[in-house]
Amino acid sequence: MKMENVEKFNEAYINDDLKKCEFELFFLMLMYNTDIRDGKEYDHDLKHILFKTNCIRNPIGMKYTDRDYEKTKQILGDVLNIANAINDAKVDTRDIIQEGITIDKRIIKDVLDMAAYTECFYKMNSVNSARMDECDAGKIPFIEQLISLVVFNQDQTRLVKENYMDFINQDYQTGMELSIANRPVEHYENLEVSVSDNFESILESMNEIIHYLYYRFGENLKVQIVNTDIQLKRVHPYENADFEKYLYIASQRFLICRIEEGIRYGYYELGYVDKSQEGIREYAFSLENDEKYKARRMGVLRREYQVRNHTLLDYRNQEDIPIIYEKLSILSDELIGIQTKEYALFEFSKFHPDKALFQEVEKVAEIKERIVESLTKDYYLDCNVKGICIRDLLITYKYLDTLSEVLYFASLKCIDNKKQDTYFKEISLVDISYLSEELSRMHDFELEYAEKLIDRFIFHEKKNRDDDIFSQPLLTISKSQVILSQALLDQVNLDRFIERQFIRYKKNVAEVGHIFERKFIEKLKRGYSKGIIDFKYKEIPNFHVNTNKVKYEAFDGKEIEYDVITVLGDYLILTELKAVMTSYDLNELEKRKENVKEAIEQLNRRKKSVSYDWNIFKKLVSIDLPDEPYDENHIILIACTDTYDYTPLKKDDVFITDDSSYLKYFTNPYLDVVTAYPESASIRNVKSIWRNGYPEAKEFMEYLMNPVTIFPFANTIKKIYIPVPVMDEKDCAIFCEEYILPEDPIVTSMSEIEKKQKKTVINHFKKIYPNDLCPCGSGKKFKKCHRGKGIYD
Incomplete structure (x- = not known):
């Protein structure tokens, strides 16, 4: 209605x-x-x-x-x-x-x-x-504006790389150093941001300007080719007040767009409207649902930590790195050697490196490829999206990223910090046909297929509403050329890039739900281990997993099917699994929330069916159940997704969590902390989740609302008001609530745990005699249950 x-x-x-x-x-x-x-x-x-x-x-x-x-x-x-x-x-x-x-x-x-x-x-x-429109920096020709932006971003990246040791702890690394808000903001006092946030702001500002430029000039971009010896006198991003102002205006626009999107998709509401002493209208937007936004924010931080954690643990090519960089230097010398003229920008058309050597150097980009492969479900990687296999896109990224690294190494040998015009060598204009032909040669792809692969990484000059520099780092500058920049290639979030393929081409991922369910149950059945490097699994005590398919006509005359049925002590757990992928855009996040709502409705119906259809239900499951149905206070309902965006939430007595947090409790009940020292990496088990040495239902429910997967971030993130820059009296003063990370969550969590461990000595396993009840909660005597199985011995 x-x-x-x-x-x-x-x-x-x-x-x-x-x-x-x-x-x-x-x-x-x-x-x-x-x-x-x-x-x-x-x-x-x-x-x-x-x-x-x-x-x-x-x-x-x-x-x-x-x-x-x-x-x-x-x-x-x-x-x-x-x-x-x-x-x-x-x-x-x-x-x-x-x-x-x-x-x-x-x-x-x-x-x-x-x-x-x-x-x-x-x-x-x-x-x-x-x-x-009025800013002078925005009035120079399209090509010069675009090159100015990319050169500025590339050089800022170079400076951070050169000064990286200033941003981290010299004794050890946790991977979260660049996400800590500890650097002052120029336009507001008492406000600090992280290095990551600062770079994200630059990239977001660039993305706004680039969309604006293509909106204005994209339809009329008739230039067939831009020569690498073009005059770049107007391209001076440093010591240029107009360019700085241009970025500042774009930064303001990015924040405005971000807050507008948050309001539109239900994350912000109007807190108050007022006038400042200067007569400027003030609008403060507060979080509409703090729990929902906090879960989303912690999900972002968890993904960041997970990627960096895997990087610290990636030992596979550690010994090869010096050799790889030596070969990278050889290729960069080769690129320098083929330059026939003293161009401001490097020319790639005659750069055809030895195939075996180039593939060796590609190992420099393999860590990122391995990480996304380890964190992404195989179904997504093996999927074909409108004629393109996702795994082939990862190979293409590896090729492009390596090519950009060759350019970066070559530029370091040629630029002069005292001569701004030499900074242009940090980027290059490359023919799209060159990229396709070389990709085809390097990885034995058909040329037509290689062209399609390269195209997925190109920011197009028109019809680019769904494009952004975070997924399309090759910026079109003429009908046949793109800008190659190491910084733009390096910042690509491959997880998000993969998601964009499914969104853009409307690929149905319903199939993955069955794979998700099968692998989830397999992990529960496998048992538990004592850490991420322990590969010996033991039976989970006090816990039973159904392995039968349970499907029947329910009390309401409609068919009903269960995903995961387990018993924990004297509690029945019904779990509905939803494969929804990670969402990087709020509009997509809201769309996928419908899957969670559907899961909640399904679980509440199944809870009723357990009561009404107990005899049918009991016969179909593979585990022993009592004669009478569980009362509603002994049934735990869980909607479990394959993304972190909804952990930990609760709606209509249904716990909402992710598979990583859920499985952590049962299959790896220890908190693993990874830190990297100058010479090596270290993994520590600093906390056991099971207080009594085995899982318990009430403890599990408490855990679901505060899982160890989020507590480093839940204990350290801080809510503050973020202001949008005000440039003059024409502006409104806009503020919005945001969660920042004022300190390293891993260091803080380790310190807190160690303090507790010093104060308290917990005896988890007191002496158990053969005729005592087994601690697993089964109700059986120890000698007939877990004696001799290594869990309590």
């Missing part, structure tokens, strides 16, 4: 029938008001449905017009006036609504939020766009 009103609203909006829009919006308010009076939960539902269906247009969108602003402002303003009049006892509104009815304040707050959102972001978009 509500969607019918939404459709009528949108139709009336297109036809400029504003009175009809007001009527449909007001009717929606009344329907939600009735829901609240009937006792239904209200969670910003009106605002969410209007944003989701684009009834409230995005004021930062390219197609948003002044007319859109005036229409939206009038609709929301008139509806607010009606609602306030209804709630005012002094105003007679019996001709509008039944006497005695008032509109819930939460619904009115939603309309106020949307009105403030429209006002704030329309104004900021207008001011920011004007600045972009």
